[in-house]
Amino acid sequence: MSGQTTNCGPGGGAGDLTALRIASIFIIGVGSIGGALFPVLAKRSSWLRVPPAVFDFAKYFGSGVIIATAFIHLLSPALDALSSPCLSEGWSQYPYALAIAMSSIFGIFIVELIAFRIGTARLKKLGVGHDAHGHGLGAHSAHGPEAASRTSATASITSQAEQSADEKDTEPHEQKLGHDHEIGPVEHTHTQETIAQIVGIAILEFGVMLHSVLIGLTLAVSPNFRVLFPVLVFHQTFEGLGIGSRLAFLKLQAKQEAIPIIAAVLYGLTTPIGIAAGLGVRTTYNPGTAHASIVSGVLDATSAGILIYTGLVELLAHEFIFSREMQEASNAKVLYAVGCMMLGCGVMALLGRWA
Template identity: 65%
Template sequence: MSDSEDLNCGSGGGDDRFFGLRVASIFIIGVGSISGALFPVLARRSSWLRVPKSLFDFAKYFGSGVIIATAFIHLLSPALEALGSPCLAEGWQDYPYALALCLLSIFSLFITEFLAFRWGTAKLAQIGAKHDAHGHNVGSHVNHGPEGGMRTTHDHEEGERITPRKTKESDSVRDAELGIVHSGGSTPSSLDSAWVQVIGIAILEFGVVLHSVLIGLTLAVDEDFRVLFVVLVFHQTFEGLGIGSRLAFLEFPGHPQYQKWFPILGALLYGITTPVGIAAGLGVRSTYNPGSTTASIVSGVMDSLSAGILIYTGLVELLAHEFLFNKEMMNASNGKLAYAIGSMLLGCGIMALLGRWA
């Protein structure tokens, strides 16, 4: 039989074996995903579950490694394969469209974030405040990432110093932690900084959610279901741990109502995406073929764009700001630095290894 006869580029062909186990995978993977994402959030706010800070640090850095490996091994590689499928027209073979779309996603995200920060900074300036969202001021002490915790103690450009007044000590400390420097009598809303964190988390979760839906669809009809199922249980749990460790440190100073529900909502949203994808795949299992022309194009494009999102977020928002631009980390002991980098490499290595099967 020729290669062309072996190809199934039509709309049908999804595997229908192990149907009961495929249905059970909706709940099993859902529990693993939600547990991984919710645990850091609930553990941080729990009064009876005393989780040491070192474990939170491990989850944070481990999750960063997971996210970066996901971008390259679990998104970009499948995108190259899908958009290079022999089922596609010859025009798709003439150019590395997956890499081009990934590049487009990276620069689109960069330009959008850059313009958003320019607009936000201008708005803060109008009310008499300056906010260095990425903590690049000379002499600033920063602990930046999507989880927040930004602190600025000096502003050398204007020669201004934050001097908390005794009558408003708590407000001044809060603004200092948010990286807000007052040059007048106005007090900007603390949500200005909080939404910076929300945008960072939303971008990260958007890329992960697209990926989770696609792998759910694939799992529902894939011929190698049993191997893929076992791998995805760990895959989604580790990825959830990475998302949850970021959500756990999301802060809304002065707005406890957002602080209470937003991280939990983000964890639940991540947790249900893969089960939704599996359920949708089971619903169309008689007509959905993940190797078909349409499915290859859709999954290839979505994986390429998601890869760009996670590459930018992982390397810029997580790696660069957690290490290079973080003076606390730059001045940390060799032991703490080795622990952080080792945790990150462990997460990256395990996730890259899982790419051997999924």
């Protein structure tokens, strides 16, 4: 974090303002959980009528927050940590933070590519089409234009259903089970889509949670607590809004409806857990030591790569360039969406001045 003096010794962090540091566990926890839960609960609420424009604002604002978090709040601290004067000379001879972030980007890309190809092969065997530009499959793609194969897939499924109905009364029990099973591509497609969405949001949340634990540890022992604390309240609330706006629009089955709420609460607990852990070891933990710098630098760089990939590919590309909604939207709506995203990016980037 900016403003900290270099202290390579093994001593602990700042020991003042103990009561306020303990209170920060609950204050930041409420802000984080509230920011992440509000979009989820508002989307499901029948009495809290939130205009669609508010959800659009939260979604695109959150995209900007996530992108700024990747570059300003993760990659920059990783560069600082892995170029610390407390480290050996070898660490300054290569941009390790950038290399780790790049490796993280390619790692996430390869995992998603393999998963996408496996899913595509399985759907092809079932005769079900999907969106070639995104991870959403079938008619309810979460992002990307809907493929023309959607119509042929629907027709194929309808034909199978009619064939099953005609033969239902003439086939033995075992054969009827076989035809009933053939109607499965609809359910299978929805399952594949659900898994793809959950994996995508899990990758995003994993990167954010790593960052949240680290800043909690830093806040607990930072001598700049008075400046850092209010900034992190806003930081975590805005970041929670970005996560929550994604969770709110997950298309899940009835038995999976608790997933967004659990994910929002998990995100909200990470920074308080980091603060509590930092307070527990603040007499011995110094974030400026060589080992602490290496750990925080590597984790920040890894998280930065995850969020850079997610922000640019999943959020920007799929929601603006490949989105059928945006392709058919008016220029005013597109400008509004881009403006919301730039606002979120600008606000979070500004917070990087202090945290």
